[in-house]
Amino acid sequence: MAKSIDPAGYGITKDKTGFVKSYESFFAPLVGKCISLLELGIEEGASLCYWRDYFENATIVGLDCSPVHVDDPLGMIHVYQGYQQDVDLLDRIVQEQAPDGFDVIIDDCSHIGRFARVSFWHLFQNHLKPGGLYAIEDWTTGYLRCWPDGRHYSRKPRLEHHRNERVYGLTSRLGRMASRLSIRSTIPSHTYGMVGFAKELLDGCFLGERAIPRSGGGRYFDYGITEIHINRNLVFVLKSREKDVNLIDATLTKDGNLTSSALRSIAEKG
Template sequence: MAFQNLKWETEKVTLENISFALQVHLKDDKRNETTGFVFYKDKKLIDMYEAFFKSEHYPKIERMLEIGMWDGGSAVFWHKLLQPSTLIGVDLMKSRKGTAFESYKKLHQESFHDYWEVDQTDGKKLKEILKTHIGNQELDLVFDDASHRYHQSLASFNIVFPHVKKGGYYIIEDWAWVHWLHEDSSAYPDYTEPTRLIFDLVEAAGNVGLIESIHVCSGFTAVKRGPLDIPKEGFKLHDYIQRRPVSLKSRVKRRIKMLLGKSW
């Protein structure tokens, strides 16, 4: 992996002959004027990825999926950095890609594939896309950088995780956004935070075989698939979670505690 080839500057990062404008330094009134690639990640996050991949001694990635690619800059970045034989990117929005994206796609049309207006919860569409580009093969790596909401992220996991190879990784990015000090977590009162999904995954890891390991850092959570055979159709993470039964007395006590805001 060519992390060592990244050249970071104040307002951009360059990988070989491609430059990515850093969104964090790009003023709102200039974003639509950018004709190149915009990168919605910072050096701190990419350093976390570099440390993670090095610690796992991860082999070459052949097939990968990115769920949520905004205007396509991240898809180009990962394709250029990891050089998979197949990268598939999907996003819910209408295409925002520019001339640089189209030129890159045309140059790498055998290995780079983008799909727009695809809902991350649309199992039928996602499976059709996977079938088209990888057939009966499995994914080495998945990035979920889409809604950052619990129910949508869980749906994507249920759909895609069975298509990840044993030993492959499913990465959930920005799982901790509710807990970031600079974020106003009250701004989205109807959102169920993705933290709940991370808790679900930790519980499921107790079911030996489904999940080999979970790597958690502030920027992302990486779930390594274990050796257990699982169905490609009808898989549900919650079917692999075993919890102790809770007595009626405990449930009532917990409910009263929540209503009164007391700590017992």
């Protein structure tokens, strides 16, 4: 059964109840284990105390651009000051606190798409353990007009193939061709801020299988994302457990095979 602690007693500033409920089922198998957790954006540090008490045996690390002091007599919490988009700092934190990588990374930081994606791609590819979990909070800020990189949602659906089918008639060759061309057109989608970033993650999931061209070379991508779960509070991204097919961004030969240097890099990663 999933462990539950009421976040109310921790002085966490925003109402975390909904978030905590979302986390519980993913975190249940990790309770009591010697895991390492990194949270980006910690405000007063209350969420770090919550995670310390929730996991019990974990190394808890937090990062914030403002100075934060956390009362932690047992020394399980480690706090750094700096920006989530500073990848050199992220590398240093990993070296000092979790040289084998983190099991869990939580981004509750700037909620600005361009900063969140810098830390995501760097940490997910280099410093999240295989099978690890990366959670991104408050991704719907991208729908807010008042948010620095958000924008009010205004989508006007244009189902052009329906119109073309009406004009040309479904059965005619021209009609079928027009329909095919317009079906192939893009579907309107809100891509601002964190919403755009969350949708970018969908491209990263399973893209590898689809991006292999039939012939003529090209690129092969496998970012090692096996699952994405999204609800109104959170995006959960699960990393593949398979080290050797992970995180490939490689040029293909004309026959659609991986180049020898790509194969070498896969062998090195394995």
